[in-house]
Amino acid sequence: MKIHxxxxxxxGNTPLVKxxxxxxDMPCTVLAKIESTNPGNSIKDRMAVKMIEDAEKSGxxxxxxxxxxxxSGNTGMGLAIxxxxxxxxxxxxxxxxxxxxxxxxxxxxxxxxxxxxxxVEPEDPRSYYSVSTKLAKEIPNSxxxxxxxxxxxxLAHYETTGPEIWEQTDGKITHLIVGVGTGGTICGTGKxxxxxxxxxxxxxxxxxxxxxxxxxxxxxxxENEIYPYITEGIGEDFLPKNxxxxxxxxxxxxxxxxxxxxxxxxxxxxxxxxxxxxxxxxAGMLQLRHQFKNTDLVVVIFHDHGTRYLGKMFNEEWMxxxxxxxxxxxxxxIDIIRKHxxxxxxxxxxxxTIQEVYQIMRQYGISQMPxxxxxxxxxxxxxxxxxxxxxxxxxxxTKEVSAIMNKPYPIVNYNDTIDSISKKIDRNNPALIVQDxxxxxxxxxxxxxxESISEH
Numbered sequence: 001m002k003i004h005x006x007x008x009x010x011x012g013n014t015p016l017v018k019x020x021x022x023x024x025d026m027p028c029t030v031l032a033k034i035e036s037t038n039p040g041n042s043i044k045d046r047m048a049v050k051m052i053e054d055a056e057k058s059g060x061x062x063x064x065x066x067x068x069x070x071x072s073g074n075t076g077m078g079l080a081i082x083x084x085x086x087x088x089x090x091x092x093x094x095x096x097x098x099x100x101x102x103x104x105x106x107x108x109x110x111x112x113x114x115x116x117x118x119x120v121e122p123e124d125p126r127s128y129y130s131v132s133t134k135l136a137k138e139i140p141n142s143x144x145x146x147x148x149x150x151x152x153x154x155l156a157h158y159e160t161t162g163p164e165i166w167e168q169t170d171g172k173i174t175h176l177i178v179g180v181g182t183g184g185t186i187c188g189t190g191k192x193x194x195x196x197x198x199x200x201x202x203x204x205x206x207x208x209x210x211x212x213x214x215x216x217x218x219x220x221x222x223e224n225e226i227y228p229y230i231t232e233g234i235g236e237d238f239l240p241k242n243x244x245x246x247x248x249x250x251x252x253x254x255x256x257x258x259x260x261x262x263x264x265x266x267x268x269x270x271x272x273x274x275x276x277x278x279x280x281x282x283a284g285m286l287q288l289r290h291q292f293k294n295t296d297l298v299v300v301i302f303h304d305h306g307t308r309y310l311g312k313m314f315n316e317e318w319m320x321x322x323x324x325x326x327x328x329x330x331x332x333x334i335d336i337i338r339k340h341x342x343x344x345x346x347x348x349x350x351x352x353t354i355q356e357v358y359q360i361m362r363q364y365g366i367s368q369m370p371x372x373x374x375x376x377x378x379x380x381x382x383x384x385x386x387x388x389x390x391x392x393x394x395x396x397x398t399k400e401v402s403a404i405m406n407k408p409y410p411i412v413n414y415n416d417t418i419d420s421i422s423k424k425i426d427r428n429n430p431a432l433i434v435q436d437x438x439x440x441x442x443x444x445x446x447x448x449x450x451e452s453i454s455e456h
Contacts, residue, residue, distance in 0.1 A: 021269040028296035040077035042304035048078025050156035070132040073102030080109035093128040148240035153184030162192025179234035179277035180204040183243030205284040210235025213251035233277040273306035350402040379405035
């Protein structure tokens with residue numbers, strides 16, 4: 001039987017998937033290493049377990065101890081999973097720019113999470129680096145992995161990620177593109193690959209507000225480069241020991257907006273639900289597309305899963321508030337009829353009798369009905385007109401409804417706003433007709449408009 005003794009042995013051996021639509025402008029083949037298939041849904045599972053195992057061997061982490069780490073969420077998840085299996089308590093510090101989903105995910109594994117301000121220097125006692133260091137000194141039998149400077153981070157990728165990519169590409173990989181945060185992924189993976197073929201190029205994706213690109217190009221640590229940014233998982237305001245600048249051939253910076261937009265495009269074009277650093281990596285690669293040849297084989301690391309960003313990059317309002325996408329015009333015709341948009345529009349034929357139409361209206365509990373002649377709206381009728389006619393002409397209710405019908409309801413666009421729609425509904429037009437994107441027609445009544453306004 002093929003059974004894993006625990007969840008930790010399922011880490012690694014992630015799939016390599018060819019990208020198509022989103023890289024249509026690239027002259028070469030582009031493959032994505034899908035790290036969200038790890039049990040913690042990110043590549044950080046690899047190095048989290050490696051750091052713990054090495055700390056156990058060295059005696060730095062003792063049985064029943066507490067793991068304390070500053071994390072953007074993914075490393076914490078890997079540590080938390082391992083902590084559950086191995087019997088360690090976990091306390092994590094993170095920044096207030098990290099998504100709520102990441103924090104909630106850590107808590108789901110029983111970890112304690114302390115949220116710290118983003119816009120402070122690393123040395124500031126309030127920073128998530130400083131808070132985690134302080135706690136590690138104060139809490140007995142505790143250990144801080146320090147993923148930024150712990151070289152077990154890079155070693156994990158040298159031992160697993162690099163060999164996997166080399167084998168999966170039959171050694172034909174020419175470029176590795178990775179969003180750089182701690183540096184462990186690109187440098188560990190890249191070190192193995194360059195030992196196999198020194199001509200393989202390592203491209204690090206950086207973000208504006210981070211120091212990596214300028215330091216690589218000039219050797220200068222420029223504090224003026226540092227400012228708050230939104231993109232998660234990449235860039236830093238200091239130089240982690242896991243970032244080996246001699247291994248990385250070049251860095252490319254990507255704006256917060258482009259990273260967010262391409263994060264949203266990946267699932268819509270490739271069906272892969274990936275996170276923010278994947279979007280940044282794709283954006284950066286496309287910025288450099290002139291560098292690639294049709295014979296190149298490019299591998300891009302997709303670090304984590306899109307569910308970590310549902311409240312951010314995959315949230316329309318969040319994106320619009322930051323100017324990354326246009327704000328919606330507000331409530332539209334489709335929004336107004338959402339409660340009955342899946343129901344078939346009830347209509348009458350012009351040759352049906354007044355009695356038949358009235359019975360239909362009573363059956364469905366409706367007060368307005370469009371009248372059709374073949375496929376064209378030629379008129380309308382409402383219950384009050386029919387009732388008045390029946391009362392005054394009780395012996396003549398088999399007359400065709402076309403005899404008492406009113407003019408047809410105006411047709412509006414599905415994107416029309418509630419403001420324009422409400423102005424069109426009046427005594428002469430008690431209802432409107434809207435056609436959805438699938439070609440189906442729906443009725444908008446004054447009650448639909450009133451209900452929509454009250455809800456918003």
